[in-house]
Amino acid sequence: MRRRLAPLLAAVLLATAGLGTRPAATPGGARAIPAATPNTGSATESAAPPAADPALVARGAYLARLGDCTACHTAPGGRPFAGGLAMATPVGTIYSTNITPDRETGIGRYSEADFARVLREGVVPEGHTLYPAMPYPSYARLTEADTAALYAYFMHGVAPQRQANRDSDIPWPLSMRWPLRFWRLAFAPAPRPFDAAAYPDPRVARGAYLVQGLGHCGACHTPRALTMQEKALTDRDGADYLAGGAVIDGWVAPALRNDARAGLASWSEQDIVEFLRTGRNRFTAVFGGMTDVVAHSTQHMTEADLGAIAAYLKSLGGAPRDPYRPDGATEAALRGGDDGARGAAVYLDNCNACHRSGGQGYTRVFPALAGNPVVLDADPTSLIRIVLFGSTLPGLRTAPSAFTMPPAAGRLDDAAVADVASFVRAAWGNRGTPVAASDVAAVRRTATPAERARAREAAPAPR
Numbered sequence: 228m229r230r231r232l233a234p235l236l237a238a239v240l241l242a243t244a245g246l247g248t249r250p251a252a253t254p255g256g257a258r259a260i261p262a263a264t265p266n267t268g269s270a271t272e273s274a275a276p277p278a279a280d281p282a283l284v285a286r287g288a289y290l291a292r293l294g295d296c297t298a299c300h301t302a303p304g305g306r307p308f309a310g311g312l313a314m315a316t317p318v319g320t321i322y323s324t325n326i327t328p329d330r331e332t333g334i335g336r337y338s339e340a341d342f343a344r345v346l347r348e349g350v351v352p353e354g355h356t357l358y359p360a361m362p363y364p365s366y367a368r369l370t371e372a373d374t375a376a377l378y379a380y381f382m383h384g385v386a387p388q389r390q391a392n393r394d395s396d397i398p399w400p401l402s403m404r405w406p407l408r409f410w411r412l413a414f415a416p417a418p419r420p421f422d423a424a425a426y427p428d429p430r431v432a433r434g435a436y437l438v439q440g441l442g443h444c445g446a447c448h449t450p451r452a453l454t455m456q457e458k459a460l461t462d463r464d465g466a467d468y469l470a471g472g473a474v475i476d477g478w479v480a481p482a483l484r485n486d487a488r489a490g491l492a493s494w495s496e497q498d499i500v501e502f503l504r505t506g507r508n509r510f511t512a513v514f515g516g517m518t519d520v521v522a523h524s525t526q527h528m529t530e531a532d533l534g535a536i537a538a539y540l541k542s543l544g545g546a547p548r549d550p551y552r553p554d555g556a557t558e559a560a561l562r563g564g565d566d567g568a569r570g571a572a573v574y575l576d577n578c579n580a581c582h583r584s585g586g587q588g589y590t591r592v593f594p595a596l597a598g599n600p601v602v603l604d605a606d607p608t609s610l611i612r613i614v615l616f617g618s619t620l621p622g623l624r625t626a627p628s629a630f631t632m633p634p635a636a637g638r639l640d641d642a643a644v645a646d647v648a649s650f651v652r653a654a655w656g657n658r659g660t661p662v663a664a665s666d667v668a669a670v671r672r673t674a675t676p677a678e679r680a681r682a683r684e685a686a687p688a689p690r
Contacts, residue, residue: 279383287380290373293532294441295524299323299360308381309333309388314360319397321358329387342378343371347418349411356407364414364460365443368421368436414456425463426539434539435462437532438469442524447472447480447516462543469543471604477673478515479609481600485545489604492545499537503528505591505626511601512594512630514618515609526623551598554656558585569661570650573643577635578651586655592630597655607648607662611670614644616678617685634678637686641667 291297300323302311310325328335334342341352349356349363357363395402421440426432438444439461448469449457459468471489472480482490491499498508503525506513513521525533557568561584566572578596582588586597596602601609617634635644641664648667652659674682 279379283376283379284384285380287376287378288384289527290377290441291380292524292527293437294366294377294443295520296326297523298519300326306386306388306390308385309390310392311390316360316397318401319395321360321395321397322393324392325388325390326381327385327388327390328382329389332389332391333387334381335387337378339375339378342381343374343418346374346377349415355404356411358407359410359415359455362443362446364416364457365440365446367416367418368440369418370420373441410454410456414454416460426542428538428542430535430538431542433532434535434537437536438539442536444483445469447475448483466544466546469540470546474606474608476516477608477612477670477675478517479601479604479606480516481604481609482545483540484543485541487545487548487550489548489600490545491540491600492550493598494541496534496537496541499540500530500533503533503536504623506620506623507591507594507626509590510595511599512591512618512620514601514613514620518619518621522621522623526625549658551603552656553597555585557654568650568653570646570648573639573647574650574654577639578647581632586651591626592628593632596651597657602651602657603659605660607652607659607666608670610648610651611644611662611667614639614648615667615671616674616682633685634682635685636671636674636678636682641665641671 297307299312299314300308300310302309302313302323305311306327308326310323312323314321314323325333327333330336334345337345337352344350345352345357345363347363347367347369349359349361351357421436423429423432423436426435445457445460445468448471449459450467450470450472452458457468459465462468466484469483470486471482474480484490485492487493494502494508494510498510501508502511502513503521505526506518506521528536560566560568561571561575561579566575581593582596586595588595601613604610613632615634615636617632619632620630622629639647644667645662645664649661651657652662
């Protein structure tokens with residue numbers, strides 16, 4: 228998710244136009260973060276110690292899971308944390324770096340202070356600023372104790388891998404890094420302790436620390452300004468925080484606030500916990516970039532931390548919108564053999580067996596379409612993409628069964644996909660806007676090689 232943003236464009240815009248202002252920093256005067264590791268003191272300037280406390284290494288391993296570090300720093304088929312993952316930006320491709328403790332190609336020469344500065348400020352020992360595809364604006368609020376635990380894990384719990392970092396494919400002069408310094412000074416907060424005192428409920432405070440910090444949820448789920456910084460880094464910065472982001476890798480990052488239609492207003496805390504733990508709940512199923520987040524990160528969280536995240540998200544307000552209200556007219560029409568509505572016949576032929584005439588699907592197997600926030604979203608991109616290229620609900624530790632929706636791109640043309648998407652968005656009380664064939668064509672053009680291959684495999688054989 229955060230790895231596919233366009234940070235370099237922001238740096239160029241900032242350097243040439245001087246746009247934007249620094250977001251409000253988190254106030255000081257913090258008290259201890261609930262459930263955090265006790266403070267071990269400030270970072271040292273020495274290289275990694277010859278031995279580390281096994282409990283501290285284990286704590287760091289858990290924190291690395293919370294931060295989903297493997298998602299960016301492990302390439303498909305590559306060695307853990309050795310980097311090399313390609314990240315597309317509008318001006319070229321950048322590649323994630325080796326963060327194993329190899330002393331020649333990784334971070335093995337980093338002191339704890341070096342590590343902390345990279346993590347929380349985005350500045351490497353050589354002095355240059357990282358592309359903010361590395362979400363250091365979020366990590367700025369990590370505690371010193373958690374930073375120390377992460378350092379212990381990456382130095383003592385990760386196997387060193389000799390793999391040189393790859394230069395970006397961004398052409399000169401856009402490849403110059405000096406504008407990134409000005410972007411960082413303008414938009415990244417100064418590192419300081421998280422202010423847990425702002426949240427009277429310790430459980431909500433813990434959830435806020437995880438969501439705003441290591442979870443860096445706002446990197447995808449908060450809208451961005453012209454210069455590509457998040458419009459809000461915490462809920463204290465305004466209602467833009469977690470109000471829904473842009474299209475990332477072809478998928479819309481939805482609102483995580485309590486919006487009545489496309490947000491979490493209808494979800495209980497337990498619904499959120501179940502979704503993060505299993506990738507599914509009574510409303511929807513995981514897809515797109517969030518699939519990796521659940522697989523690599525949230526399914527491994529403790530129940531206490533999942534509950535804290537849910538409590539925090541449910542504490543956020545939402546945009547005033549008409550709530551979803553079920554309507555049985557569509558189900559009655561389909562059961563009565565009436566397929567005259569636009570897209571109804573396509574739905575019956577391709578979708579009804581799994582999602583049913585009432586749009587309720589089969590709970591935790593085939594997601595409901597009636598009242599589904601993805602279907603209700605004002606931007607139909609994710610819905611179109613799922614219809615075109617399918618999706619797989621992965622098997623996880625506590626939900627081992629995997630289920631796949633086959634792609635329809637090889638058997639349905641743009642008009643048919645637009646018809647069925649429009650039908651789903653209008654049926655069962657959804658009251659969404661219609662989809663045009665041109666909308667489908669635009670999404671089809673963005674297909675990845677893997678999506679094209681799946682569509683070809685699922686296409687019917689020529690007669």
